[in-house]
Amino acid sequence: MKTTLPLKSKKTKKIVIDQLAAFLQQDIVKNLPITNKDNILIGKYKVEYNSNGYFVIDLKKNILIAETFTKSAALALIKALRKNDTFKHILDLDKIIEKNTIDSLFYKNTIKKTKNKNTRIATIYRLQLASMNLFYAKEELYSLVIDDK
Secondary structure, eight states: OOOOOOOOSHHHHHHHHHHHHHHHTSHHHHTSOEEETTEEEETTEEEEEETTEEEEEETTTTEEEEEESSHHHHHHHHHHHHTTOOOHHHHHHHHHHHHHHHHHHHHHHHHHHOOOHHHHHHHHHHHHHHHHHHHHHHHHHHHHHHOOO
């Protein structure tokens, strides 16, 4: 069942349209993320997915700012750009996540296929280290996205 407000007079319609236009002009609304398939628009920045990761693009200058492995890094990078902060640390965390994700896949495959006991034990140890590095890098990156500092 649809419920609509009756807007009988032109004056009432104009008031509602003006209120809606004023609401849409507020900064909080302008900075809401807009998603469209694999793209995210936040203000003048765009996060675009590609097969290698995510592109962060400045739409006003029409330039590629960075390419990231994770969506979280792309979002943290936009947050830093909007605050005029440096973002080298974000890219470093993203590289740590990328390296340890690939290493983990390699180690899991090695553990699965090797017949040598010593190789398996050493690889299990390396997998634990990669998993630990991955966990801490992700936690720090997520905190950069979510924390409102």
